[in-house]
Amino acid sequence: xxxxxxxxxxxxxxxxxxxxxxxxxxxxxxxxxxxxxxxxxxxxxxxxxxxxxxxxxxxxxxxxxxxxxxxxxxxxxxxxxxxxxxxxxxxxxxxxxxxxxxxxxxxxxxxxxxxxxxxxxxxxxxxxxxxxxxxxxxxxxxxxxxxxxxxxxxxxxxxxxxxxxxxxxxxxxxxxxxxxxxxxxxxxxxxxxxxxxxxxxxxxxxxxxxxxxxxxxxxxxxxxxxxxxxxxx
Numbered sequence: 389x390x391x392x393x394x395x396x397x398x399x400x401x402x403x404x405x406x407x408x409x410x411x412x413x414x415x416x417x418x419x420x421x422x423x424x425x426x427x428x429x430x431x432x433x434x435x436x437x438x439x440x441x442x443x444x445x446x447x448x449x450x451x452x453x454x455x456x457x458x459x460x461x462x463x464x465x466x467x468x469x470x471x472x473x474x475x476x477x478x479x480x481x482x483x484x485x486x487x488x489x490x491x492x493x494x495x496x497x498x499x500x501x502x503x504x505x506x507x508x509x510x511x512x513x514x515x516x517x518x519x520x521x522x523x524x525x526x527x528x529x530x531x532x533x534x535x536x537x538x539x540x541x542x543x544x545x546x547x548x549x550x551x552x553x554x555x556x557x558x559x560x561x562x563x564x565x566x567x568x569x570x571x572x573x574x575x576x577x578x579x580x581x582x583x584x585x586x587x588x589x590x591x592x593x594x595x596x597x598x599x600x601x602x603x604x605x606x607x608x609x610x611x612x613x614x615x616x617x618x619x620x621x
Contacts, residue, residue: 392420399598405432458487465491485537501534506567546587553591
């Protein structure tokens with residue numbers, strides 16, 4: 389029996405754990421890695437993570453994008469790491485990353501730092517009073533600072549993956565890219581996107597795909613089409 393290609397992470401961006409289990413059931417053994425986000429936290433997201441991990445042997449990426457004072461982040465990560473998660477996200481600010489790494493110490497949970505959300509463009513950053521500069525440059529600088537603070541990896545758009553991979557600080561680190569859309573798929577709320585193959589070729593270790601899979605008439609076939617694209621690299 390072949391092991392599914394875990395470079396593909398399917399985002400279970402559905403309302404609750406029951407819908408997530410149903411979707412995972414439809415996809416079956418084609419996918420081994422799932423992302424559970426903040427939107428499902430009150431809909432049984434942690435229970436779903438435990439079910440998929442403990443009962444079905446799936447890898448789990450919990451996408452919480454934590455941001456708070458250091459002591460609070462450390463405590464939150466310590467608690468979440470008990471769920472035997474594979475990946476957990478925090479914002480890439482150095483004080484947040486350092487606290488998260490302390491909270492995850494002794495566990496297998498790897499901390500991924502968010503650079504700049506893939507749904508944002510320069511106008512959004514201006515509205516948030518983020519300093520001037522081109523987004524790719526800011527993303528790379530934030531990635532370097534997150535690595536220096538100890539992050540196991542970063543979340544970044546596939547358009548910035550190659551520049552991050554070229555950083556000396558990126559050696560041995562993970563790059564996980566949302567904002568991935570198969571050719572012809574709707575962009576939705578994403579603004580900095582690439583195809584699955586382009587994201588991996590640019591240096592990403594994992595790609596995250598949500599709506600093009602879970603909105604498909606046949607989610608299993610949609611996931612398999614992405615995996616076939618990756619296999620052809």
